[in-house]
Amino acid sequence: MLLKKPTTRLAPSPTGSLHLGNARTFLLNWLLAKQRGWKILFRMEDLDGPRVKPGADKQAIDELAWLGLDWEGDILVQSDRSEIYESALKSLAAEHAAYPCTCTRKEVEAAASAPTADEFSGENYVVYQGTCRGRFKNASHAEHRTDRPVAWRVRVRDNPVEFEDGFAGPQSFNLLETCGDFVVFRSQGLAAYQLAVTVDDYDAGVNVVVRGDDLLLSAAIQIHLRRLLGLVGKMEYWHLPLVIGPDGRKLAKRHGDTKITTYIEAGVAPQRMLGLLGFWSGALEKRDEIDLPTLLQKFDIEKLPKDPVVFTPDDDAFLLGK
Numbered sequence: 383m384l385l386k387k388p389t390t391r392l393a394p395s396p397t398g399s400l401h402l403g404n405a406r407t408f409l410l411n412w413l414l415a416k417q418r419g420w421k422i423l424f425r426m427e428d429l430d431g432p433r434v435k436p437g438a439d440k441q442a443i444d445e446l447a448w449l450g451l452d453w454e455g456d457i458l459v460q461s462d463r464s465e466i467y468e469s470a471l472k473s474l475a476a477e478h479a480a481y482p483c484t485c486t487r488k489e490v491e492a493a494a495s496a497p498t499a500d501e502f503s504g505e506n507y508v509v510y511q512g513t514c515r516g517r518f519k520n521a522s523h524a525e526h527r528t529d530r531p532v533a534w535r536v537r538v539r540d541n542p543v544e545f546e547d548g549f550a551g552p553q554s555f556n557l558l559e560t561c562g563d564f565v566v567f568r569s570q571g572l573a574a575y576q577l578a579v580t581v582d583d584y585d586a587g588v589n590v591v592v593r594g595d596d597l598l599l600s601a602a603i604q605i606h607l608r609r610l611l612g613l614v615g616k617m618e619y620w621h622l623p624l625v626i627g628p629d630g631r632k633l634a635k636r637h638g639d640t641k642i643t644t645y646i647e648a649g650v651a652p653q654r655m656l657g658l659l660g661f662w663s664g665a666l667e668k669r670d671e672i673d674l675p676t677l678l679q680k681f682d683i684e685k686l687p688k689d690p691v692v693f694t695p696d697d698d699a700f701l702l703g704k
């Protein structure tokens with residue numbers, strides 16, 4: 383049997399400038415790939431309707447290139463692939479693995495007993511209670527009966543999805559308890575993240591996924607979808623700790639401006655940012671400038687801290703040379 387070349391991807395969402403947390407995850411993905419001889423692809427995840435910002439796609443490419451990261455081949459753009467996602471949905475619907483749903487967000491929240499706090503990101507989410515499971519014969523039935531736009535959900539089972547994560551270790555998620563039937567097509571007619579990522583990874587030959595550990599549950603969801611879609615082949619997952627703010631929540635706007643663009647505009651050199659990201663990744667003992675080839679030599683995944691990294695004012699001061 384021929385073994386497939388390990389292939390990974392950098393997959394930013396163009397929802398604004400990347401921040402230091404995203405930059406660290408992409409850098410770690412790149413370092414792991416280069417050290418282990420994986421092929422690196424690039425995918426633009428531009429399906430997140432209202433959150434996608436014009437120009438942020440080019441900006442993400444420029445920011446990663448500014449850090450020195452590279453990849454092979456053409457960039458795969460999700461918004462070019464609607465027909466492929468639609469045909470995946472059709473096959474799920476034909477198997478009765480997916481069903482139409484007309485619940486509003488409010489109704490989903492009201493039906494769930496209480497929002498669940500995501501262990502990794504600290505954000506709240508709700509478990510879908512299956513309100514529309516078996517309720518409609520098909521999409522037009524759902525539309526006529528409710529006079530609402532139709533989304534599609536995939537059925538989950540009441541048994542664990544298990545996998546071994548390269549960094550986070552053995553994982554087990556009962557999808558019925560942790561998320562419930564999940565959305566694969568949104569009512570605006572766009573594929574949802576879970577479906578697009580699953581189909582794209584398979585089509586591009588991606589078999590190693592490296593990303594933040596806020597997406598561990600998504601790995602279980604994507605494994606479930608791969609099985610339903612008959613997408614065979616071994617996947618390797620590496621879910622890495624995130625950068626968080628002093629309040630323990632995932633780094634975001636609320637923690638001030640940690641956008642890469644802002645630092646570039648302030649005249650920060652890539653070596654300085656790599657120095658901070660390298661320090662956060664266990665490759666440097668203190669914050670210090672470093673170039674990418676040297677960081678590549680020094681980086682050791684065994685030394686990557688198991689806990690999230692806390693962004694502090696000292697980090698910002700180092701970057702700005704204060």
Ligand code: GLU
Nearest residue numbers: 393394395427579592593
């Ligand atoms: N687009 C996601 C992000 O920017 C990554 C999704 C994935 O790797 O599956 O965090």
